[in-house]
Amino acid sequence: MASVTTPSAAVRFLERVGRGSVRGVAEIGEGAGLLVQSVYWLIMGPGQRQPVRPQAVFAQMTEIGIRAIPIVGLMAATVGIMLAIQGIYTLRVFGAESRVTIGIALSVTREFAPLITAILVAGRTGSALAARLGTMEINQEIDALRVMGINPVRFLVVPAVLGCLVMVPSLTVFSDIVGLWAAGIYVGAELGMNMAAYVDELIQVLTENDILHGIAKSAIFGVLIAVIGVINGLSVTGGAEGVGRYTTRAVVQSIAAIVVTDMVFVFVVTR
Amino acid sequence: MSSLPPPTARDAVIEVKDLVSHYGPRMILKGLDLDIHQGEIMVIMGGSGSGKSTLLRHMLALETMTSGTIRILGVDIATANPRRLAVLRKKMGVAFQGGALFSSMSVVQNIMLPLVEHTKLDPATMAIMARFKLEVVGLAGFEALMPAELSGGMIKRAAFARALVMDPKILFCDEPSAGLDPAVASAIDDLIRRLRDAMGTTIVVVTHELESAFKIADRIAVLDQGRILFVGTVDEVRKHPNERIQNLLNRRPEDDTIDPDDYLRRLTAEHGTGARA
Numbered sequence: 001m002a003s004v005t006t007p008s009a010a011v012r013f014l015e016r017v018g019r020g021s022v023r024g025v026a027e028i029g030e031g032a033g034l035l036v037q038s039v040y041w042l043i044m045g046p047g048q049r050q051p052v053r054p055q056a057v058f059a060q061m062t063e064i065g066i067r068a069i070p071i072v073g074l075m076a077a078t079v080g081i082m083l084a085i086q087g088i089y090t091l092r093v094f095g096a097e098s099r100v101t102i103g104i105a106l107s108v109t110r111e112f113a114p115l116i117t118a119i120l121v122a123g124r125t126g127s128a129l130a131a132r133l134g135t136m137e138i139n140q141e142i143d144a145l146r147v148m149g150i151n152p153v154r155f156l157v158v159p160a161v162l163g164c165l166v167m168v169p170s171l172t173v174f175s176d177i178v179g180l181w182a183a184g185i186y187v188g189a190e191l192g193m194n195m196a197a198y199v200d201e202l203i204q205v206l207t208e209n210d211i212l213h214g215i216a217k218s219a220i221f222g223v224l225i226a227v228i229g230v231i232n233g234l235s236v237t238g239g240a241e242g243v244g245r246y247t248t249r250a251v252v253q254s255i256a257a258i259v260v261t262d263m264v265f266v267f268v269v270t271r
Numbered sequence: 272m273s274s275l276p277p278p279t280a281r282d283a284v285i286e287v288k289d290l291v292s293h294y295g296p297r298m299i300l301k302g303l304d305l306d307i308h309q310g311e312i313m314v315i316m317g318g319s320g321s322g323k324s325t326l327l328r329h330m331l332a333l334e335t336m337t338s339g340t341i342r343i344l345g346v347d348i349a350t351a352n353p354r355r356l357a358v359l360r361k362k363m364g365v366a367f368q369g370g371a372l373f374s375s376m377s378v379v380q381n382i383m384l385p386l387v388e389h390t391k392l393d394p395a396t397m398a399i400m401a402r403f404k405l406e407v408v409g410l411a412g413f414e415a416l417m418p419a420e421l422s423g424g425m426i427k428r429a430a431f432a433r434a435l436v437m438d439p440k441i442l443f444c445d446e447p448s449a450g451l452d453p454a455v456a457s458a459i460d461d462l463i464r465r466l467r468d469a470m471g472t473t474i475v476v477v478t479h480e481l482e483s484a485f486k487i488a489d490r491i492a493v494l495d496q497g498r499i500l501f502v503g504t505v506d507e508v509r510k511h512p513n514e515r516i517q518n519l520l521n522r523r524p525e526d527d528t529i530d531p532d533d534y535l536r537r538l539t540a541e542h543g544t545g546a547r548a
Contacts, residue, residue: 143371
């Protein structure tokens with residue numbers, strides 16, 4: 001009996017893995033297609049009398065960027081202070097606490113600011129995008145756009161992609177500043193270093209390359225968040241429950257994609 | 272009942288020929304032919320699962336057909352390029368079953384949207400046109416409300432106003448009176464007839480509401496299991512001898528005619544992954 005059931009279970013497992021992989025690859029393809037379409041509508045839209053509306057892009061930017069400032073600021077400050085505490089604790093072993101600035105400067109600008117910002121935006125915007133598009137899909141609003149001759153990619157997707165592309169790097173710069181500032185306050189209190197000396201040291205340690213490294217990858221993160229949110233939103237089936245499921249999926253996928261992309265980016269750029 | 276001259280094949284604005292459509296492995300439409308003429312109200316009727324919604328989605332070019340052709344105002348929608356399709360769509364209005372109003376926009380913004388996207392009129396003119404359509408559907412004074420603040424009947428009427436704002440040549444209505452109380456449903460039926468009488472719009476209504484169908488239709492197409500059973504006037508449909516049509520009209524469930532062996536087989540059969548609800 002066992003010899004009959006075991007292979008079928010294994011085969012079923014293989015089949016599941018296979019189906020999952022095919023679906024994954026198909027979804028990556030869909031995402032790439034969506035990105036190409038977005039670029040197409042952005043450039044060719046006006047010629048087809050379907051321009052991307054600046055108001056829609058600004059509305060998205062406000063939603064994605066401006067409204068996220070308080071939480072991004074709070075997280076950046078927290079991470080900055082946390083890095084300062086850990087850095088001083090670690091360096092105390094060697095009696096080199098005063099060298100903590102270089103660690104803070106590089107880890108905030110190259111890693112923590114882009115990563116924390118992107119993860120927060122994925123949680124806020126990725127989920128909101130998926131939920132909004134998913135609800136529109138099940139309410140036939142996407143169909144309504146199509147039958148009105150309004151391309152949904154141009155009308156809904158491009159503003160979101162542009163908004164993320166601009167606002168995630170902007171928020172990252174904001175995160176850099178807040179994170180470094182908060183770390184500076186802690187370092188000042190703990191080691192008696194004044195802010196001017198701290199900033200002076202930051203300027204000596206940081207190159208534009210470090211800042212650009214963070215900004216460049218946060219732009220990629222932004223596009224990933226938008227595309228993954230949209231793909232999941234437009235895939236929604238199964239009513240309200242489906243909206244919930246795909247919204248969760250959008251957040252999980254965006255965060256996974258951000259972390260993996262981060263590693264690949266660092267590997268390619270740093271080595 | 273209707274004072275229209277008998278329609279001829281020449282002025283068909285929608286021609287569906289041998290339409291075959293699949294949903295996954297399941298065949299939904301099985302070679303369907305239908306002509307809809309200029310200025311008529313064609314009601315497409317059928318039980319649930321008959322394929323009427325799928326047929327509507329095909330006529331709106333929202334689905335890809337397996338085979339067959341659909342020509343709307345002379346344009347073959349399967350082969351038309353996106354630009355041609357966009358031009359055609361400006362001549363079509365659709366009132367969706369649930370209204371499909373954009374929840375982030377007010378009623379008047381919803382109705383103005385096709386104008387904003389497709390015309391270069393100034394905003395004041397667009398607002399006047401939108402308000403005019405709201406008057407037509409009896410929703411004057413509600414323009415500033417959000418869709419979430421409207422009742423079911425009001426949403427349907429607002430959806431009509433949006434469908435009409437570009438003065439379409441063809442208006443599609445998906446279940447216009449489903450789920451509404453009789454008075455509101457009747458008002459919507461009157462609205463559909465008035466629209467046709469006043470503007471000569473060709474109107475395609477998909478519904479399973481018999482009363483409404485009989486009230487508004489010039490002709491009725493009865494759909495069953497992916498095929499057209501019969502197309503004719505209200506009287507012709509009423510008097511038609513076909514048992515399945517009479518079952519539909521008299522609300523008799525079709526499962527009376529079930530084959531017991533087939534029933535048993537279905538109950539005991541193991542369903543594969545192909546079974547999608």
